[in-house]
Amino acid sequence: MTISVGDRVPSTTLHHMTSDGPAEISSDELFGGKTVALFALPGAFTPTCSAKHVPGYVAAADALKAKGVDTIVCLSVNDAFVMGAWGEDRGVGDKVMMAADGSAGFTRAVGLDLDLSERGFGVRSQRYSMLVRDGVVAALHVEAPGAFEVSDADTMLGDL
């Protein structure tokens, strides 16, 4: 079942790249006591994401943080090495945390998985954005297949 506004985000483990290599982070640690602007997409280095989604959040990072966001998270079903490399490629620096949901554990738990096996991608995440306050979903925008209209940084700014 798909997560809804008012629900608590599920407890799963994610990974991210640090200067010491890949590190685990529990979703409880990531979301606990913080306001988190999360956006998720089907794949690192894919055209729409690379061209618009991530750069939009990088550009809006200061504005989002000025409105009380503690952490901006980009989530994708890729491994931590790919997410780390993509973050470097896009110059995200410390503005956006590139979180790897390598086995799609978080994605399945929020019910926003997308089976792209026929495309040779396996199970991936739908494109969406989610505002989470202390572990509870405060806003959620799931894109229709192929669309990129409601999960952008500007819409998220308007929700804050």
Added chain:
Amino acid sequence: MTIKVGDRIPSTTLEYMSADGPVKISSDELFAGKRVAAFAVPGAFTPTCSQEHLPGYVRRADDIKAKGVDLIVCLSVNDVFVMDAWGKDQNAGDKVMMVADGGADFARAVGIVVSYLGFGERSDRYSMVVEDGVVKTLHIEVEDAFEVSDADTMLGEL
């Protein structure tokens, strides 16, 4: 069952990036009528691969081709966008063809699969020389090793 020298390459679908976007290619077409030096890695952008494996083949590409290899192929269970980005990052250019085995179909069919925590099913690290679709040499690394699937070992066998 793991593939061995003398076996024919299994028929699966792979994918690579062209100037016009992702293109699917059957393994039959990829390996038919050619002498192919193929190597596989557990993941794009991972440390050993990035720092040693792929760059070794890029560096040695001219030497390998001078010994009668038509095509050098890098395989990994990543999607075609990630493989393309990794190839650009490592300057694979037209020296090494970056081939995506996104669903791990090829890795499973040759029986060289590993499961990493948080990575899903991946290919183990190996190299092989394939002539007209038939495996001529095969070197599968043991666990985390990187000793026998490198470009220099392959060069020595050609």
